[in-house]
Structures are given as structure tokens and as C-alpha cells.
Amino acid sequence: MNTADPLVMGIESSCDETGVGIVRGTELLTNTVSSSMAEHVRFGGVIPEIASRAHLEAFVPTVRTALADAGVRMAEIDAIAVTSGPGLAGALMVGVAAAKALAVATGKPLYAINHLVAHVGVGLLGDGGELPPHLGALLVSGGHTEILAVQDITSDVRLLGSTIDDAAGEAYDKVARLLGLSYPGGPAIDRAAAEGDPEAFSFPRGLTAGKYMGSAENPGPHRYDMSFSGLKTAVARVVETFHAARRPIPVADVAASFQESVVDVISRKTVLACTEHGITTLLMGGGVAANSRLREVVTQRCARHGITVVVPPLSLCTDNGAMVAALGSRLVAQGVAPTGIAFTADPGLPVTTVAMPAAV
Amino acid sequence: MLVLSLDSSSIASVALSRDGEVLERFDTTDTRSHAEALAPAVQELMARAGLTGADLDAVLVGTGPGPFTGLRAGLVTARTLGFAWDLPVHGLCSLDAVAHRVGPLALAAGHPEFAVAIDARRKELYWRRYRVAEEGGVVVLPAGDPQVSAPEQLPDVPCYGSGTALYPDRVPRPAVEGTDVAPSAADLARAAWSVTSRGGELSTDTSPLYLRESDAKVPGAPKRATS
Ligand SMILES: [Zn+2]
Numbered sequence: 389m390n391t392a393d394p395l396v397m398g399i400e401s402s403c404d405e406t407g408v409g410i411v412r413g414t415e416l417l418t419n420t421v422s423s424s425m426a427e428h429v430r431f432g433g434v435i436p437e438i439a440s441r442a443h444l445e446a447f448v449p450t451v452r453t454a455l456a457d458a459g460v461r462m463a464e465i466d467a468i469a470v471t472s473g474p475g476l477a478g479a480l481m482v483g484v485a486a487a488k489a490l491a492v493a494t495g496k497p498l499y500a501i502n503h504l505v506a507h508v509g510v511g512l513l514g515d516g517g518e519l520p521p522h523l524g525a526l527l528v529s530g531g532h533t534e535i536l537a538v539q540d541i542t543s544d545v546r547l548l549g550s551t552i553d554d555a556a557g558e559a560y561d562k563v564a565r566l567l568g569l570s571y572p573g574g575p576a577i578d579r580a581a582a583e584g585d586p587e588a589f590s591f592p593r594g595l596t597a598g599k600y601m602g603s604a605e606n607p608g609p610h611r612y613d614m615s616f617s618g619l620k621t622a623v624a625r626v627v628e629t630f631h632a633a634r635r636p637i638p639v640a641d642v643a644a645s646f647q648e649s650v651v652d653v654i655s656r657k658t659v660l661a662c663t664e665h666g667i668t669t670l671l672m673g674g675g676v677a678a679n680s681r682l683r684e685v686v687t688q689r690c691a692r693h694g695i696t697v698v699v700p701p702l703s704l705c706t707d708n709g710a711m712v713a714a715l716g717s718r719l720v721a722q723g724v725a726p727t728g729i730a731f732t733a734d735p736g737l738p739v740t741t742v743a744m745p746a747a748v
Numbered sequence: 749m750l751v752l753s754l755d756s757s758s759i760a761s762v763a764l765s766r767d768g769e770v771l772e773r774f775d776t777t778d779t780r781s782h783a784e785a786l787a788p789a790v791q792e793l794m795a796r797a798g799l800t801g802a803d804l805d806a807v808l809v810g811t812g813p814g815p816f817t818g819l820r821a822g823l824v825t826a827r828t829l830g831f832a833w834d835l836p837v838h839g840l841c842s843l844d845a846v847a848h849r850v851g852p853l854a855l856a857a858g859h860p861e862f863a864v865a866i867d868a869r870r871k872e873l874y875w876r877r878y879r880v881a882e883e884g885g886v887v888v889l890p891a892g893d894p895q896v897s898a899p900e901q902l903p904d905v906p907c908y909g910s911g912t913a914l915y916p917d918r919v920p921r922p923a924v925e926g927t928d929v930a931p932s933a934a935d936l937a938r939a940a941w942s943v944t945s946r947g948g949e950l951s952t953d954t955s956p957l958y959l960r961e962s963d964a965k966v967p968g969a970p971k972r973a974t975s
Contacts, residue, residue: 437816437962444820444956448831462832478817481783485821486828488787492794493801493832729787 394466394720397454397490398713401483402475402503403531404428404439406446408454409710410465411717414517417458419703419710422446425572432565432573433558434530436476443482451490454709465496467726469716472500472744473737475531480733488729497726499716500744502737503707505545507673508538509715510704517718520696524548524667526658526686529674529707530557530572533654535612535661536739538671541715542722547739548661549612552595556650557676559616563646566620566627567639577643578679584644591622591649596656604664612661619649647681655685662695672699675706719743750805751940752790752829753933756782756822757814757842757874758866758910762789763933764797768941772797773934779867782821790829801833808950810842810936812957813874813894814866819956827954839954840940841894842866842931843876843909848939850908850926851880851888857924861891863903865911865919866930868896873911873919874959875902887942896959 393413400407406422424442428434455462470487473480484500491498508525512518525536533551538544554562557574564573569580594615595601602608623646630637662670670690676682677699687697704710719742730747737744753763760782761775774789776782794800809826812819830837846864854862865875877891899911899918907919912927929935940950 435962440817440820441956441958441962444824447824448827451828451831478820481817482820482824485783485786486824488783489790489825489828490832492787492791493829729791730784732784 390466391720391723394717395460395464396467396469396713396717396720397465398709398711398716399468399470399483399487400503400707400709400712401443402471402473402480403707404434404442405707406443406450407707407709407712408450409708409713410454410458410460411513411710411713413717414513414714416513416710417460418454419708420450420454420457421708422450429571432571433561436478439476440478440482443479447482447486462494465494467497467499467716467720469499469501469712469719471503471506471712472731473503473734475503475735477733477735480735484733491729498729499719500727500731501712501715502739502742504532504534504536504739505541505742506711506715508536508541508671509718510673510700510711511671511698512541512714512718513704513710520669522666522668523671524662524665524669525671525673526654527674528556528654528676528682530561531555532674533614534739535658537665537667542719542724542742545739545742548665549614549657551614551616552610553615553617554620556614556616556654557674559620559650560676562620563623566624567637567642569639574676574679577647578681580640580643581647581681584640584642586644586648588638588641589626589645591645592618593649593653594618596653612657614653614657616650619646651682651685654682655689658686659689659693659695662690663693667695669696669698672697673705677705678702749944750799750803751808751937752804753808753937753940754786754822754826755810755842755845755931755933755936756786756818757810757812758930759932760785760818760822761933762786762793763937764793764799765934765937765941768938768945770934770937775932779815779818782818786821786825790825801829801835804833804835807835807837808937808940809837809839809954810845810931810933811839811954812842813868813896813959814842815869816958823954823956836952837954838940838950838952840936840950841876841890841957842936843874843894844890844939845931845935846909846929847876847878847888848942849929849935851878851886853923853926854880854906854908855882855886857906859906861905862923863905863907864909865902865907866909867911867914871898872896873899873902873915875911877903877905894957894959
């Protein structure tokens, strides 16, 4: 196998995107994505069974398109990488079963890869493929909300903080529904908020009380963790108050105030985690990284502490196969042993497992 | 005609067959490890038979009905193998595998019509009606589309298949034997051969027979607090 610039196919199916990416070394050849997002619109959120059904139908066509787009044949691929968690169990299973079949049919080595670490793997693409030192990552999407410290992307990734209930994107979706806005909630609320007053309502900032935060020397139980379910409930209460009084809901003001709470908590906790862990570059990932207010506030607050913020193009922020391929390529280059085909997808895979070890 | 068959509608199973004769087979004992078991089983069977994908003529897959997650594992595995090996992929209702297996029992017991049922979870069964006749061999033909219902709703004909043993007191007419037979890739291969060897054609439609909606509900208007 060519281990200097391996040709790697990455497969992603942990949520509602069926992604197949192909990289050669650190060069991106294709990032082909088939999304079932439109099928979830009428439900106002991702329905796991619908996503799983869509993955089954999309898989082979997406692989075909990706190969054609990259101009390579399956036989030329050096290794296959697949997201094996975290994510929706039924959705992960489709990509994992398919990747195993590809590995068996072609005899290629298979790497079972962590979805969250793969989001950081986007940073490996292009420009010599080196990640900056003292790297951290802020991942915000409909499925997850995490702050990571990335010492070494193939061997030392730690979870500093995460949501303890809803993902931030999920909170956006639910609040969008309360406000009668469209799905996905992120862009809809971002748009509505642009016209609103972020201080019109004072919504709670989850897990920011002293008992959760503690101090740098003596951290509380949730110093870098986030919670958005109380916020969602608070918004529901405000909406209900307006309904009860038969007054129109001030959608823009509620959206802006809600978004301000989310953005305030995420950015404050992120900056705190970065400064206390010597992180000097922060990579943003996940679909909500596209949120204009979040980018603005995170960038501002990070700048004040000398932290550089990197936001990849949106197509590489949302779930995709290219990031899986990029991380897979690095694992191959570093001589990490492949996982093989005997593993089980793990919906709760911890970030400390960058790639699943081969079963013994 | 060398065929690799997979079924994941109940247990997970793989078989290699030549002209309907099973050369190698693999069957799990449980019904919850499809995504783990299928690919390694394919690899092992091919190695044991000393075959590569280039030796095969087709892939055959049971299209269900069956519990969704497991069913998809078999379907995506079969479709992907077909793609990578550039082979046609044929789909056959998984209940036909059981029907083919129990057909001779039904005929011997004097039952020209029977049903096959397997577990659909949620206290229901997936089932299908069949007709069986002796025409220079036992011929089993579907007599209706696959269904899902409560055990009591099955037709009043002898009922075979592993779903029968689950609800012996609720299925209208449980058969005496063959009430523990689950779909398997080996029986699926034989059922397919009984079709093609008589000049019939297999479908290239590998759409899953879900028979149930995805359970997703469109959320109603935001709930009003009642306090
Ligand atoms: Zn993601």
C-alpha cells in the first residue's frame, strides 16, 4: 500500500447525511454527500428510522458518484475508513455494514473511526496536512456539542466539555418549532434573530452557576459542560405567556434572546476551556459552526485571549465522508493497524477512541 | 450458477450455492448481531470454498419482511457486494425461504394452502400465504402479498415458521411440524433455484419489505400549558 499518500475512502452515516469522501494523502478528491434532511423537515427534527432508510437507499449511488467525481476506481483505493460512532445506532449500522462489505469484497483494510475526531480531521486537508500545535475543537451540530483538546489527532484527544442534555442544534430545532420557524432551526433562528433584540428576554445560561463551574484550581462538576434543555423550557414558557394573553409572539426578539443565551454559554465555556488548557488554535466544526452569531462571538472572545479560530468551509463542517477519509489517511500514514471487519458500531464511542482497535 | 445468498430478516445467515445446492452456510443463533456477523461470514465462506467474487454469478438477498435494522444490514451488505464485485443482486421475500423448506411438510400433511409466519416484534407477526402442489417436484407459490398483523389475524390455514411457535395459542391453526423454521440464506438460495430452474426470473428489486411506516409522527402545534 502507498502509505505516504494513501488513497482513502471515508464513509459517514452517523446522522442524516450519507457521506462518501475520497482523499489522496491530504488532498481532497471528492466530498460527496446525500442528505435526507428534506425528509425530516415536516417532523422538525431528524427521525432516526427515516435517516436509516435513506442511508440504505443512498449508499451505493453515493459511492458510485464519489468514485466518478474523484476519477478513481474502487480497486485503486488503499484503505477504507468508516464512522463507527458516536451517532444514531440504526444510522451508523448501515454505513458500518456497507463499509465492511466493501472491505470484504475488495480486500482493503478498514478503519472504524470516531465521528467527533473526524470533524477535527478536516483540518488535515490541504496545506501540507499539519494541524497547528495546542489545538482545540468546538463541535456544534444537531447531534452533538463538544469542546475537545487535540494533543495528537491519532492518539491523544480528550473531551473537555459537552452538553449534558440536548445538542445545541437540537435546541435550535425545538425552539424554531415553538416559534413557527422552519427546519433546520439553526439558519431560521439566525435569520430571525438578526432583526431582534438579544436582550429583550433574559433566558437562563445553563450550568454557569458557581456550583457547576468551581474554579480553575478546583473545577466544579460541569465547568466546561453545557445544558440547553432548561433554556428550551424557558422559551416555551415565554411563548405560552404570549399565547395566553392572545398577543403576537415577538419572534425576532425571542429568537435573538435565545440565540444570545446559546452563543454566550458556548463561547464563554469554550474560551475558558481553551485558556485553562493552553489551547491557542480553535477549530470549529459541525453544522452550527455556520451560525453567524456563534462564529462572531466565539471569534471575538477567542481573539481577546490570543486564540486563533479556524472555521472550515461549511461543506466540511457538516457531517461528511471527506473528514472520515482525512482522518483515515492520517492513520494509514502513521502506520496505525486497521480495525478489521469484526467490530461493532458504538453509538456512544468516547473521543479517546480515535480509531477502534482490531478485535482480538 | 454460483450464488452468494444473504438473509437478515430474522437470524443473520449467509450461504454459497451452486445450482440450488448449498456448498457452505453460516447462521447466527441470535437475531441481533447482523451488522457484526454478516461481512466476516461472507469472508469466511468464500475462503472456505476457495472462491473470489469473480467466481460468483449473482448475489441473492432476502428482502424481508423483518425487523428494520437487521434487515437493512443484509440489504446494504448484499447491494454493496454486488456493486464491488459487479454482480447482479436479486431480491426474494424472506418468507419464501421458509415456505420452500416447509412445502413438502404441508403437502405430506394434505394442506394445499398454508401460511408462513415470523416474529415482527411488538406482539405481531410477518406472514404470507402460499399454495403448494406436486408437479414433478414440490412447487410452492406465494398466494398473496406479505403482511404484518396480530397472530389472531392470520388466515385459517396451517401456519408454519418460527413466528408460529411464538404464539401457538393465538395463531388460528398452528401446523404440527415446522413451526420453528426461520428464514435462512440456504433456504432462500434453494427457493430461488426452484424459481429459476423452472424458467422463472428473479427480481432485481431489493427494496426492503418494511410493511410498517417509520413510526415518525409529525409534531402537532406546540403544547399549550394547562395551568
Ligand atoms: Zn457531526
